[in-house]
Amino acid sequence: MSDAAQPSAAEVRAAAEAVKAALDRHLDAVERRSGEDDRAVYDAFNELAAAAEVYDELLYDAYDEVTPFEIPGDDSLPAYTGPEEPSALTVLIRRDYAVVEPQRLLAQARRVAEPDQGTGAGPGDGGGPGGAAAVGDSVQAAVGVIFGEYEPDEIASRHKEFGLEEGDSTLWVAAGDELPEPGEWLATPFDQPDPEQVVCRFDVSSVFDEELDDEDDLEVLGPGS
Structure with missing residues (x-):
């Protein structure tokens, strides 16, 4: 950044004062919190984060220094x-x-696809045409069998088995x-x-x-x- 584009000392100072004011508003909102999801606390938090981010950027541009604060990224709502x-x-x-264990996934899919061993949780006992033979050595086919047979929450709780x-x-x-x-x-x-x-x-x-x-x-x- 050129010297002409650098923020002035007054701009950096003003940003610092904005952070101080935002800190006071945030503390006041926290002290007056009316419940766990108090909107005033949420808004004050966002204002503080925004003020701190502006100050951090100006401080770096003007003095090549940073703050010890971690500012929420763009993934915050x-x-x-x-x-x-x-x-x-x-x-x-x-x-x-x-x-991580393709053979375990294949074995579970073949077990589900066996016509006589299906759980009955879905059409065709989860196996579809061809049963275990249709799975073969295809991990892609095994994934289709497993996710067609079990609910996503059950797979999440039993993922190691698969x-x-x-x-x-x-x-x-x-x-x-x-x-x-x-x-x-x-x-x-x-x-x-x-x-x-x-x-x-x-x-x-x-x-x-x-x-x-x-x-x-x-x-x-x-x-x-």
């Missing part, structure tokens, strides 16, 4: 603007798995005024929802455990985190 009393909900779930290893997962709950028409979104079911309609999200990741291993204290980055 904006303020909720959906209906106060939603009459419809959309639940989006993503779970990642690594196939030779899978958990990766990151997330669950988003978005609010709406009414359900879409039947079949309306089936062509593109996983389009990004409007973040301002998301009531809550829950993330599970090994990165959280790694951060705890690297730090003596747990730093809370946001309400409910």
Whole structure:
């Protein structure tokens, strides 16, 4: 950055004062908290994060220095603007798995696909035409059999039995005024929802455990985190 584009000392000082004011507003909101999901605390937190990010950027541009604060990234949700009393909900779930034991996955799929050993949980006992022979040595076919037979929550709780290893997962709950028409979104079911309609999200990741291993204290980055 050129000298002409660098922020002035007065701009950096003003940003620092904004952080101090945001700190006071956040503490005041916390002290006056009316419940676990108090909107005033949430808004004050976002204002503090935004002020701290501006200060951090100006401080770096002007003096090549940084703050010790960790600012929430772009994955944080904006303020909720959906209906106060939603009459419809959309639940989006993503779970990642690594196939660490393909032979175990194949064995479980063949067992499910055997006509006489199916659990009866779905059409054709989960095996489809051809039974175990259709699975063969195809991991892709085995995945189709397993996920066609078992509910996603059951696979999540028994993933090791299927030779899978958990990766990151997330669950988003978005609010709406009414359900879409039947079949309306089936062509593109996983389009990004409007973040301002998301009531809550829950993330599970090994990165959280790694951060705890690297730090003596747990730093809370946001309400409910």
